[in-house]
Each structure stands twice: as C-alpha cells, then as structure tokens.
Amino acid sequence: MRLHPAVPLLLPHKAQHDIQVLSFNVPKNSQVFVNVWSMGRDPKYWKKPLEFLPERFIKSSVDYKDRDFEFIPFGARRRICLGMPLAIRMVNLMLASIIQPFNWKLPKGMTPENLDMEEQFGVTLRKAIPLVAVPNVEKK
Numbered sequence: 001m002r003l004h005p006a007v008p009l010l011l012p013h014k015a016q017h018d019i020q021v022l023s024f025n026v027p028k029n030s031q032v033f034v035n036v037w038s039m040g041r042d043p044k045y046w047k048k049p050l051e052f053l054p055e056r057f058i059k060s061s062v063d064y065k066d067r068d069f070e071f072i073p074f075g076a077r078r079r080i081c082l083g084m085p086l087a088i089r090m091v092n093l094m095l096a097s098i099i100q101p102f103n104w105k106l107p108k109g110m111t112p113e114n115l116d117m118e119e120q121f122g123v124t125l126r127k128a129i130p131l132v133a134v135p136n137v138e139k140k
C-alpha cells in the first residue's frame with residue numbers, strides 16, 4: 001500500500017473555491033490529483049523509501065486512517081474510501097487464505113531479488129508483468 005498503492009493518484013478531486021494549500025494557490029474548479037504513489041516514496045518521510053520493509057510499521061505511529069498524510073492509501077477526510085473498514089479486514093483474510101494452505105515458490109531461476117516489480121499505471125495500479133508463483137501442497 002505504500003510502494004504500490006492500489007489507487008496511485010486517488011480519485012480526481014475538484015476545488016470548490018479558491019484556496020491556498022501550503023505555498024500553492026489552487027483556483028476554484030481546478031481538478032486536483034493527490035500523488036500518493038510519490039508520497040509513499042518520498043525520502044523526506046521514509047527511510048530507505050524504495051525498500052520493502054514491512055517491519056518499518058511495527059513500532060511506528062504512522063497510521064493509514066486519515067491522520068498521517070505521508071501514508072493515505074485510502075485517501076483522507078470527506079472522500080476517504082468508504083470500503084476501508086471492510087478492505088482492511090478482507091486483505092488480511094484473503095492473503096491468509098492463499099498463504100496458509102500452500103507452500104509457494106517462484107518459478108525456476110526467479111528470486112525475490114530479481115522479481116520485476118514494474119507497474120502499469122492507470123486509475124488503479126497493477127504489476128506490469130503478472131506475478132507467477134507455484135503453489136505446492138505438502139504430502140503427508
């Protein structure tokens with residue numbers, strides 16, 4: 001959700017009136033895109049921003065629920081994702097239900113280090129080259 005956010009530019013927002021955000025003047029009716037993809041990789045806020053280190057969140061106070069604006073994979077404030085409470089439960093459940101029953105491995109010659117994580121940009125973000133993984137059921 002930080003390195004590869006599902007909705008990289010959030011949904012388009014429109015300024016209802018002239019407003020100044022930090023040093024930026026945003027005229028009424030401007031269409032505003034919030035680049036959460038780039039915010040999640042900003043070295044100003046993240047140590048080793050391009051590394052996948054999920055443990056960075058273990059003792060961190062950074063919250064995804066509309067409080068810490070360096071990490072808003074569900075957006076924020078009035079137009080925050082309505083499905084967020086469902087999504088945060090479902091993501092864990094879906095991941096657990098594919099990880100638990102199988103032993104997964106990468107195809108021959110492929111290692112986690114040489115996985116191509118390039119993205120295909122769109123309203124939603126997807127892997128440019130789909131992940132190939134081989135499920136294996138342990139024989140008892």
Ligand code: HEM
Pocket residue numbers: 006007010011012073074075076078079080081082083084086087088091
């Ligand atoms: C991991 C899963 C999900 C992610 C990362 C996600 C992310 C987002 C993001 C970034 C937005 C745009 C927020 C903005 O522009 O400020 C959004 C909007 C929305 N999402 Fe999700 N979403 C997820 C799952 C869901 C689910 C499961 C539902 C419904 C059951 C849902 C319903 C909505 C709706 C209705 C909006 C529009 C809210 C509005 O414009 O007022 N989302 N979501």
